[in-house]
Every structure is written in structure tokens, then in C-alpha cells.
Amino acid sequence: MSSATENKDQVVSSAxxxxxxxATLPEITLKIVELVEDPKSTAQxxxxxxxxxxALCSRILKVVNSSFYGLPGxxxxxxxxxxxxxxxxxxxxxxxxxxxxxxxxxxxxxxxxARDLWNHxxxxxxxxxxxxxxxxxxxxxxxxxxxxxHDIGVMVEMQYDRNKLIEVLETVxxxxxxxxxxxxxxxxxxxxxxxxxxxxxxxAEKWKFPKSFSLVTGFHHNPLDLPAESRTxxxxxxxxxxxxxxxxxxFRLDLQSLEVxxxxxxxxxxxxxxxxxxxxxxxxxxxxxxxxxx
Numbered sequence: 001m002s003s004a005t006e007n008k009d010q011v012v013s014s015a016x017x018x019x020x021x022x023a024t025l026p027e028i029t030l031k032i033v034e035l036v037e038d039p040k041s042t043a044q045x046x047x048x049x050x051x052x053x054x055a056l057c058s059r060i061l062k063v064v065n066s067s068f069y070g071l072p073g074x075x076x077x078x079x080x081x082x083x084x085x086x087x088x089x090x091x092x093x094x095x096x097x098x099x100x101x102x103x104x105x106x107x108x109x110x111x112x113x114a115r116d117l118w119n120h121x122x123x124x125x126x127x128x129x130x131x132x133x134x135x136x137x138x139x140x141x142x143x144x145x146x147x148x149x150h151d152i153g154v155m156v157e158m159q160y161d162r163n164k165l166i167e168v169l170e171t172v173x174x175x176x177x178x179x180x181x182x183x184x185x186x187x188x189x190x191x192x193x194x195x196x197x198x199x200x201x202x203x204a205e206k207w208k209f210p211k212s213f214s215l216v217t218g219f220h221h222n223p224l225d226l227p228a229e230s231r232t233x234x235x236x237x238x239x240x241x242x243x244x245x246x247x248x249x250x251f252r253l254d255l256q257s258l259e260v261x262x263x264x265x266x267x268x269x270x271x272x273x274x275x276x277x278x279x280x281x282x283x284x285x286x287x288x289x290x291x292x293x294x
Contacts, residue, residue: 011193012202015160022102022159025207028053029098036091037210043082046090050078059097060090068126068289088141096125096148102155109169111178112253114158120250121148126289127240127247130278135270143236146216147244149209150237151251153200153217157192160199164191172253184254185221196254197221221254224267235267239275247282 016023025033031049035041050056057078064081065073069089075081082090103118125147132143157165171187172180185195192199200217216234219226220241223234239260245252252258265275 008194008198012198015156015192015194015199016202016206019156019159020206023156023203023206025095025098028056029094030207032091032094033207033209036087041087043079043087046082046087047079050082050090050094056094056097060093063093063096086141089144092141092145092148095145096122099148099152102152105158108158108162108166111174112169112251114155116249117151117154117251119248120244120252121151122289123244123248123250123286124148124150124237124240126286127244127278127282128236130282130285131236131240131268131270134274134278135268137232137236137268139233139236142212142233143240146213146233146237147240149200149204149213150216150220150241151196151200151254152203153196153198154251154254156199156203157188157196161192167191169253174253178252180253180256183256224263228267232268235264238264239268239270243279243282244286246279248286 028049032046035045035049050060060078060081061075063069064071064075064085069085071084075084099121100118103114103121105114107113125144128143128147129140132139137143154165157168168184168187168191171191172182172184174180185197188195197218197220201214204214204217212230212233215226215230216237219231219234220237223231223238226234242255242258242260244250245255246258260275262272265272
């Protein structure tokens, strides 16, 4: 391992250790994740855990009954929600409810607030689901969660050293169209000694998320650097990141270009016609998603 890689790893593990009291998923969420990852678990097991948290119950029912899942007003009980949506979707809503609490904090600079980042993350999550659904990849729930956490590394930076993050944000100036003029990851490397992608991968590992989520947080800017068999989920997030930034307001300081290359689309067999169709319908699909998960 090179000394530069070793230094980065030290910076990341030191930051994760430092903020572990803040960036910890609530016990109930960890239990839900554990349950869903266990192939022996049943809907009844999940129901038992969720019923102990009335706030989480009402959040899940609110999301399930939204137009986002296409079941407006039809589901009155958690049991039915679990049966209708499946364990994975309910797990993702529980994680989303927990993550929303991490994305709190005022405006750090005129061009960044944690709320903007949350709005962007929820838009990317919804876009990931739209892409996975339209390609019938059987990955909708996984893709949704991957989109939700793809930029979690920025929150690690914010909790770890606000002043350094402010320095990064003030260096990454945007033009009048909101396009960043400097590569954010290069600036992060100089200021923090690591980038938000590396911090995000470190946090996903600490949370014991499946390896695919560490790859998403670590490689969503460069999915084609991954082996072909490991890049599907990360490629979906890469495309969704750009489409969501184009369709909705919110954080885009790490995206100097919103272009999606044909080589990236080809990696998940997304035709240019299908891509344009998703792009055209996205603004309507993203309406109110941020408020729904907040």
C-alpha cells in the first residue's frame, strides 16, 4: 500500500472515529437492517421491531400511502405495508427516516446547506428507483438506498470539521448558472487529505452495509473504474446523480458536468431513447419526494 493511500485511510478512520457519537444509526434502524439482511427473517419479525416505534410506524405509512409508491391511501397497517412493499423497501424507509436526522444543520455558506444536500440525495434516490424500475433490474429497493447515501461523505466532513468543509465550499466557486468552476474532490484532497467519496465509503463500512454500498459511495463519480460485475448499482447512481441535479434544485457542487457518457449508459444497457424518456418524466416523478422523506 502506498504511503498516500495509507495517509488517506488514516484520515478517513480518524474522522469516522471522531464523529461516531453523531453518525450512528439508531438502534432500531440497525436492528431492522440486521433483520432484513438475515434470510431467515419474516415479515412478522420486522413488524415486531417496527411496532415499538410509533413515530417510525407513522413515517412508513405516510411514505407507503404516497403517490411515490403508487398506493395512495390504501394501506392502514404496518403489517400490510410490509406485505405490499416487501422487507427491503420498509427497511429503506426506516433508514431514510434515520438519515434525515443526520442531514440537519444550518447554511454553512451561501451555496451550501445540509438541507440542500438532503433534497439532492432524496432526488437521486427516487431517480435511481425510476432507472432500476424502467430497466427491470430487480434492484429498485437497493438502488433507492444507494442513491440516498451516495453523498453521505459530505456529512462526515461537516460533522468532523465544519471549518475545513467551509474552506472547500468557498474554494469551489460556481458561475451564474450554478456550475462549479473547480473540481470539489481535488479541493477536498488538499484540505481534508481525503474526499467525500472516501469518507462515505468509510461510513458505509462502519454501518456494516453490504459491500455494494461502499462501492457506490466510493465510486459514484467513476463507476467504470470498477470491475464489470460490480458496477451496476454504482452506474445507476452515477446517472441518477446527474439527472436529479438537472431536474431538481439542491446540491451539485461536486458535479462540474451533468453529461452522461454513452459508455456509462451502455454499462447498464440504458438506451439513449430510454434515457431521454426518463429525463423528460423526471421532474414530475420527483415532486414532493424531499418532503415525503424529511
